[in-house]
Each structure stands twice: as C-alpha cells, then as structure tokens.
Amino acid sequence: MDRGFTELSNLLGQALSARGWMLATAESCSGGLLAGAITAIPGSSGWFERGFVTYSNESKMELLGVNPSTIARYGAVSEETVREMADGAIAHSHADVAVAITGIAGPGGGSAEKPVGMVWLAWRQRHGNVIAQVETHCYPGDRETIRHRTVTAALERLVALARST
Numbered sequence: 001m002d003r004g005f006t007e008l009s010n011l012l013g014q015a016l017s018a019r020g021w022m023l024a025t026a027e028s029c030s031g032g033l034l035a036g037a038i039t040a041i042p043g044s045s046g047w048f049e050r051g052f053v054t055y056s057n058e059s060k061m062e063l064l065g066v067n068p069s070t071i072a073r074y075g076a077v078s079e080e081t082v083r084e085m086a087d088g089a090i091a092h093s094h095a096d097v098a099v100a101i102t103g104i105a106g107p108g109g110g111s112a113e114k115p116v117g118m119v120w121l122a123w124r125q126r127h128g129n130v131i132a133q134v135e136t137h138c139y140p141g142d143r144e145t146i147r148h149r150t151v152t153a154a155l156e157r158l159v160a161l162a163r164s165t
Contacts, residue, residue, distance in 0.1 A: 064088025
C-alpha cells in the first residue's frame with residue numbers, strides 16, 4: 001500500500017479512536033480504494049464501520065438513498081449528489097462520521113462542464129455540530145493519479161475533522 005495512505009490512515013485511526021467514533025465511506029470513482037487504505041491498518045475494525053462502493057447511479061439510489069431526481073437534474077458528479085451520498089452513508093450505517101466521493105477518473109467520460117479529474121468530496125457528522133463539508137477538485141493526471149489524490153484528500157480532511165470537532 002502507498003506509504004502516504006498508511007500514515008494518514010494510522011493518524012485517522014488514532015483520531016477516531018480517541019473520540020470513540022466510527023467511520024463510513026461512500027465511494028464512486030475511487031471504487032473502494034479509500035476503504036482499502038483504511039482496512040489495511042491493523043485494528044481498523046475498531047473505528048471503521050462500513051464502506052459503500054456505489055459506482056452506478058442505481059447503487060447510489062438503492063444503497064445510499066440518493067434521490068433519482070438529484071442525479072437526473074445535476075448528474076452523478078455534482079455537489080448535490082455527493083451531499084446526498086454522505087447523508088446516506090450516515091443514515092444507512094452506525095457511523096458517527098462519513099465521507100463520500102464521486103467524480104470522473106478517466107480517461108474518458110469527461111466533458112467541458114465536467115472534465116476528467118473533477119472530483120466532489122463530502123464529509124458528514126451524525127451528532128453535535130452537524131458538519132456537512134463539500135469540496136471539489138480538478139486533478140490532472142491519469143486515472144491512477146486522480147484516484148490516489150482523491151483518497152489522499154479524503155483522508156487528510158477526515159483526520160482534520162476528527163481532530164478538530
């Protein structure tokens with residue numbers, strides 16, 4: 001596994017464990033890479049509750065409760081969809097915090113409006129100051145690079161969220 005993933009996942013595990021929090025992931029373009037990075041850490045079952053790999057639009061709707069009209073109106077790669085994915089990961093799990101990822105990893109599938117490398121991420125907390133943070137990035141590079149940078153961003157923000165809230 002990538003050394004950066006290992007370091008960030010270890011930091012995430014420490015921060016979540018210190019709070020007694022469990023994590024859920026909802027991934028589309030990363031295809032489970034984030035959950036894989038997390039579960040590569042021994043003891044991650046103490047802080048990783050579950051992961052959803054919702055690559056198709058149907059799976060986003062069926063497993064996470066994303067509204068079909070959201071996908072029809074805004075597309076699978078949108079702020080609206082990633083917010084609903086994060087909400088769904090919380091609603092359909094026992095996690096205290098969730099992260100959702102959707103995007104276009106390429107090499108095809110992009111457009112002028114939504115180019116290859118465009119990724120949306122959202123983080124959601126169940127209780128307390130109900131946090132819903134959303135970011136978009138447009139990463140250059142090939143499919144592997146885009147997915148790697150996406151997972152790194154997700155882990156970095158999760159660590160910051162778990163340490164600060």
